[in-house]
Amino acid sequence: MKRMKGTEIFVECLRREGVEVIFGHPGGAILPIYDRLYDAEIRHILMRHEQAAAHAADGYARASGRVGVAMATSGPGATNLVTGIASAFMDSVPMVVFTGQVPSTLIGTDAFQEADVVGITRPCTKHNYLVLRTEDLARTIREAFYLARTGRPGPVLVDLPKDIQLSECEFEYPEQVHLRGYRPVLDGDREAIRRAAVAILEAERPVIYAGGGVIASDGAEELRRLAEIGRIPVATTLMGLGGFPTEHPLSLGMLGMHGSWYANTAISRCDLLIALGVRFDDRVTGKLSEFAPTARKIHVDIDPAEINKNVRVDIPIVGDVRRVLSVLNAEMEGLVSTHGTAAWVRKRQQWLAQIAEWKRTYPFRYEYDERVIKPQWVIEEIARITQGEAILTTDVGQHQMWAAQYYRFKHPRTWITSGGLGAMGFGLPAAIGAWFARRDRPVIAICGDGSFQMTMQELAVVAEHRIPVKVVILNNFFLGMVRQWQQIFYNGRYAASDLRVSPDYAKIAEAYGLRGHTVRRPEELVGLLEQTLLASEPVILDVQVAAEENVYPMVPPGAAITEMILGPLETTAVADSKESIA
Amino acid sequence: MLRTLILRVENRPGALARITGLFSARGINIESLTVARTEDPTLSHMTIVVDLDDVALEKLVKLLDRLVDVVTVTVVDTREAVERELLLLKVRQEPGQKLELLKEAELFRARVVDVAPHSYVLEVTGDEDKLEAFIRVFEKYGILEVVRSGKVALARG
Numbered sequence: 070m071k072r073m074k075g076t077e078i079f080v081e082c083l084r085r086e087g088v089e090v091i092f093g094h095p096g097g098a099i100l101p102i103y104d105r106l107y108d109a110e111i112r113h114i115l116m117r118h119e120q121a122a123a124h125a126a127d128g129y130a131r132a133s134g135r136v137g138v139a140m141a142t143s144g145p146g147a148t149n150l151v152t153g154i155a156s157a158f159m160d161s162v163p164m165v166v167f168t169g170q171v172p173s174t175l176i177g178t179d180a181f182q183e184a185d186v187v188g189i190t191r192p193c194t195k196h197n198y199l200v201l202r203t204e205d206l207a208r209t210i211r212e213a214f215y216l217a218r219t220g221r222p223g224p225v226l227v228d229l230p231k232d233i234q235l236s237e238c239e240f241e242y243p244e245q246v247h248l249r250g251y252r253p254v255l256d257g258d259r260e261a262i263r264r265a266a267v268a269i270l271e272a273e274r275p276v277i278y279a280g281g282g283v284i285a286s287d288g289a290e291e292l293r294r295l296a297e298i299g300r301i302p303v304a305t306t307l308m309g310l311g312g313f314p315t316e317h318p319l320s321l322g323m324l325g326m327h328g329s330w331y332a333n334t335a336i337s338r339c340d341l342l343i344a345l346g347v348r349f350d351d352r353v354t355g356k357l358s359e360f361a362p363t364a365r366k367i368h369v370d371i372d373p374a375e376i377n378k379n380v381r382v383d384i385p386i387v388g389d390v391r392r393v394l395s396v397l398n399a400e401m402e403g404l405v406s407t408h409g410t411a412a413w414v415r416k417r418q419q420w421l422a423q424i425a426e427w428k429r430t431y432p433f434r435y436e437y438d439e440r441v442i443k444p445q446w447v448i449e450e451i452a453r454i455t456q457g458e459a460i461l462t463t464d465v466g467q468h469q470m471w472a473a474q475y476y477r478f479k480h481p482r483t484w485i486t487s488g489g490l491g492a493m494g495f496g497l498p499a500a501i502g503a504w505f506a507r508r509d510r511p512v513i514a515i516c517g518d519g520s521f522q523m524t525m526q527e528l529a530v531v532a533e534h535r536i537p538v539k540v541v542i543l544n545n546f547f548l549g550m551v552r553q554w555q556q557i558f559y560n561g562r563y564a565a566s567d568l569r570v571s572p573d574y575a576k577i578a579e580a581y582g583l584r585g586h587t588v589r590r591p592e593e594l595v596g597l598l599e600q601t602l603l604a605s606e607p608v609i610l611d612v613q614v615a616a617e618e619n620v621y622p623m624v625p626p627g628a629a630i631t632e633m634i635l636g637p638l639e640t641t642a643v644a645d646s647k648e649s650i651a
Numbered sequence: 652m653l654r655t656l657i658l659r660v661e662n663r664p665g666a667l668a669r670i671t672g673l674f675s676a677r678g679i680n681i682e683s684l685t686v687a688r689t690e691d692p693t694l695s696h697m698t699i700v701v702d703l704d705d706v707a708l709e710k711l712v713k714l715l716d717r718l719v720d721v722v723t724v725t726v727v728d729t730r731e732a733v734e735r736e737l738l739l740l741k742v743r744q745e746p747g748q749k750l751e752l753l754k755e756a757e758l759f760r761a762r763v764v765d766v767a768p769h770s771y772v773l774e775v776t777g778d779e780d781k782l783e784a785f786i787r788v789f790e791k792y793g794i795l796e797v798v799r800s801g802k803v804a805l806a807r808g
Contacts, residue, residue, distance in 0.1 A: 187665060191672055196719045199664070216719065250661060250722040374713035 073240040075203045075233050076105035079167075082210040083111055085242060088138050090505050092116050092125035092498075096142020097182060099169030101234040114505065114534070117526040119146050121498035123153020124487075124524070127162050128502030131485045132460055134287060136217050137162070137502065142169040144182030147228075148189065152492050154224045155193040159489025160308060161285055163222035165213045166194075173201055173230040186228045195223030203236040208243045215246045220253030221372040222285055253371065257388030257396065265343075265367045265384050266400040270413070272341035272365075274420045275301045278324065278353075281308030281488070282346015282370060288391030289313065289481040292345065294398045298405060300417045301343065302424050304332040306353055307473055309346070311484040315457070315477045321424070322433075325353040326624045327470040330639065331427035333622070333630040336361050344368040346390040349379040350489070351626075359629035369393045433474045434638040435618070442591050444468060444543045444614040448475035450595060451513065451541065454602050459511040460485065460503050464496040464520025467549035470620040472515045483510065494523030500538045501530055511539070511602065518544040518568055519551075528581040531607045539601050540609045542574055545616045553619045557634070578609035585609040653682060654708055655734065655804050658697040658715065659722045662688060666695070666720040673714050679703065683736075683801035694722065698804045727806055729778070737800040738782045739764070740773045743793035752792055759785050770795055 073081070079102055083091075090112045095103045106113050116122040119141040126137030137157075141150050147168040157164045171180040187199045196216050198209045206229075213225040269275055283292050283305075289312045296303050296319045303313045304321040313320055324332035336342065342364040347353070354360040357379060366382040368375075369390055376385040386393055405413065435445040448471050451459075457479035463469040463486045478484060485503055487495040500514035521542050531538060543549075551566040578585025588597050588610060601608040621636030660666045667686060674681055682700040689696045703711065708726060715724045740761075744752065756763065756773050759781065765772035775785050779802075786797060 188668070191665070191669055192676055197665075248719060251719045372717065374710070374717050376713075378710060 070239040070241055072237050074237050075206055075229070075235060076101045078203070078206050078238075078240050079210065079229075079234070080105050080109045080111065081240070082207055082242070083138070086136070086210070086214045088136075090114060090129065091138045091140050092122040092129070092502060093140030094119050094122055094142070094146060096146045096169060098143035098171055098231050099140065099146070099167070099229070099234075101231060102140070102167070102169070102229070114501070114530065116498065116501075117529050118524065119149035120152050120494065121501075121524050121527045121530075123150045123157065123164070123166065124492070124495050124498035125502035125505075126164050126166070127153060127157045127160075127495075128462060128485050128499030129506045130157075130162050130164055130502075131284075131499075132482055132503035133506035134482060135163070135506070136214055137164045138167070139164065140167040142182065143171055143186070144184045146182075147186040148184055151189060151193065152490075154190055154226065156487045156490040156492040156495065157224040158193045158195070160487065161222050161281060162224065163217040164224040165210075165217050166224055166226045168226065168228050169234075170199070170228045170230040172232040174232065176230065186226070190226050193224075194226045195221075197226040197228070199228045200230070200233050203233050203238040206233065207240060211243050212246055212248065216248075216251065220251070254373070254387050255371070255389040255392055257369065257386040257393035259396070261384055261386045262393060262397050263400060265386065266397055266404055268341055268365060268367060268384060269299050269301070269343065269401065270404050270408070273416055274339045275299065275341040275343060276321070276335050276339040276361075276364075277301050277303040277343045277345060278306070278336065278347055279303055279309045279312050279345045280306040280347030282390045283309055283312035284481045286346065286371070286389045286391040287481070288346070288394055291391050291394035291398060293317070295394055295401065298398060298401045300414065300421060302335060302421070304328070304336060306347055306350070306488075307486065308488045310473055311478045311481045314479050316479075318425075321428075323473050325630065326355070326626075327474065327620050327622065328630070329433060329474070330431040330622055330633060330635070331424060333624070333633060334427060335424055337629070337631045339364045342366045344382070345394070346370060348375050354379065355624045355628055355630040355632075359631070431639060434636060436638055438615065439591055441615045442588065442594055442612060444471050444545070444618055445475050447541065447543060447594065447598070447612055447614065448472050448515070450598050451515070451602065452477040454599055455511060455513070457483075459483065459513050459602075460500075460507060462486065462496045462499040462503060462512070462514045464516045465491045465493045466517040466520060467545070467553065467618075467620050468515055468517045468543040470550075471543070474620075493517070493520035496520060497524050497527045497531075497538075497540060500540070501527060501536055504536050504538055511537075513539045513541060513602065516540055516542045517549060518542055518546065518571060518574075519548040521574070522571070525577065528578065528583060528609070532581045532583055535606065537605055537607050539604070539607070541598075541601070542609070542611050544571070544574070544611050544613050545618065546571060546613075547616060550620070552617070556617070556619070557623070558625070574609055574611035583607050583609055585611065587611045587613065589613050652704065653700055653702050655727050655732065655802065656699040656701065656712070656715070656724060657727055657732065657804055657806060658699065658724045659689070660695050660697055661720040661722065662693050662695045663720060669718055669720055670697070670715065673711065673718070674701070677711075679707075679711070683799075685801040685803050696803075698802050700802055725806065727804055732804045732806050734778050734802050734804040735776050736778070736782055736802045737774065737776045738785065739798045740775070740786070740789060740794060741770055741796040742773060742789050743795060744769055744771050745792075748792060755788055759788075761785065
């Protein structure tokens with residue numbers, strides 16, 4: 070055994086966890102660790118605001134599937150992290166967050182930059198620790214990483230008083246983690262899986278409802294197998310985008326409040342709902358009593374607390390989505406070989422034909438306009454240029470929904486968005502984090518003008534490391550989603566949603582030493598977009614889009630998901646088809 | 652409906668806050684709560700009484716179980732668990748009533764633990780029904796103060 074200082078133990082434990090990069094911001098109470106990092110191999114990226122450090126660690130974790138690490142000082146440094154931690158918690162992102170704390174002798178004295186950080190973050194972390202003895206440091210860090218990445222992933226915070234960082238103790242690395250209150254169940258119950266396979270075999274109108282659990286468990290391949298073996302259409306949640314290719318014939322795209330007409334309609338008419346790694350969120354289900362009302366329900370989730378939380382299900386299976394699907398698929402293949410595929414195919418044919426017709430008749434639609442740039446068109450062009458090979462991060466609002474609707478997703482871990490918490494300002498820092506995880510893919514931050522202003526100081530990080538992210542701002546000079554709600558639900562009274570006084574984003578880029586362009590006319594868009602996305606350096610593109618465009622379809626909050634408000638073109642399509650039926 | 656939860660939790664700072672936070676975040680009031688060390692000093696035994704229906708209770712139990720600090724959590728009813736509560740009652744003692752008062756205390760196996768010129772403090776343990784009855788009986792003497800420990804419960808067998 071070797072005597073080591075707290076800061077040395079910290080670096081050694083992170084090295085053993087395979088940490089390559091930390092996103093952080095220094096300050097007094099964490100300075101001993103920063104001083105140690107100065108000579109360490111682990112890279113530290115100085116973010117310009119702690120919120121961005123947490124979002125960057127989140128983006129890194131989601132793009133790589135590994136644990137993201139964020140760090141800040143005590144007090145305000147730690148409180149600034151909270152939004153990013155809460156977002157990671159809602160979206161089950163594996164993260165370990167380190168905060169400096171005032172020396173343990175000063176805790177509770179209202180010392181300078183003191184805050185009760187374990188108290189503040191208790192409801193938005195999977196677990197958290199205040200380390201009060203240097204002897205506990207190695208074990209705590211080991212547990213923190215273990216908790217963050219296993220079971221249902223989530224952020225874990227470790228609060229480090231300054232004296233704990235500075236004291237010495239005998240260092241012994243704990244090879245084993247022993248937590249008697251923590252036993253995640255990974256393998257689903259065999260009997261329940263068998264029942265699920267039979268239910269799928271018996272169903273005439275099954276639909277898969279796939280969420281973030283598919284991505285988190287690296288289960289996209291197994292999902293595709295299940296859909297293809299069972300000939301089952303797949304609707305994904307916002308968090309599940311990328312878990313199933315948009316262009317697959319069985320894809321229904323996104324469901325929910327701004328989901329496709331055909332996904333929401335298929336869910337409402339299905340006789341079997343196969344929910345995979347989802348939590349029946351209100352933005353997905355709308356009015357609960359009318360969500361898949363006639364369906365039997367299978368629910369696979371790693372977190373037992375999600376089972377029967379919002380919706381009672383018939384076949385609950387607690388386990389890791391990928392592992393459960395791999396057993397289920399084997400079971401299905403067995404059933405297919407015993408019973409043959411002919412009957413099966415016949416059974417599904419009508420349902421699949423119906424869905425194919427819905428997809429043809431009611432796709433996502435908008436009115437193209439040659440005088441003004443439609444935001445949906447920008448996303449379509451990004452999808453065309455990147456061929457679905459880019460990593461997209463977003464902020465929160467209309468642009469986020471348009472990106473979800475109009476991008477053509479191909480791969481898991483290429484869609485990174487603040488889904489549950491809906492934290493504006495997520496896009497740029499998450500893109501920075503994603504780039505450190507995956508240098509082989511282009512990274513595009515699709516931002517709203519409102520959201521971008523919340524974290525645009527991170528352009529300094531882009532400039533410092535010449536990170537070749539592309540920022541595409543869908544700029545409508547409004548808090549667009551707020552304005553849309555005000556238009557629809559508040560008689561068009563645009564209270565505090567007007568952003569007409571905004572900076573010139575191209576000049577902001579320039580001020581940071583970056584390239585920036587403004588696109589105002591439709592005829593400029595394609596050229597500038599191609600030039601931007603193919604550039605080898607960072608570019609900020611301010612695309613000034615139709616100011617009062619709305620996201621459709623839209624399910625009003627609390628309504629059934631079939632009660633969609635449609636856009637002008639979609640309304641015409643639905644009316645036409647009703648006429649033709651009549 | 653009042654329900655009793657028995658938890659075994661890590662005897663660590665923050666564990667209690669984490670548990671009670673789950674209740675307060677959902678607007679659930681805790682009717683009573685007791686915590687103390689067990690035969691294993693690293694474990695605490697917690698008895699929590701809440702007023703919840705079955706659906707809400709099931710959700711809450713799963714959330715409690717999800718906490719890293721919670722080692723086990725069980726819902727028990729009176730048939731499955733031994734439940735006890737301690738009650739201290741300060742009662743007025745008028746001249747001439749002393750004998751009757753002590754006799755009635757005896758019926759409940761209550762003990763006098765403090766004697767003052769004009770009042771007694773009685774100590775009694777039992778289940779919910781017994782303690783309620785005890786209070787009712789002593790109301791006629793003039794109750795000055797009542798304090799209850801909250802229930803402790805232990806699964807039978």
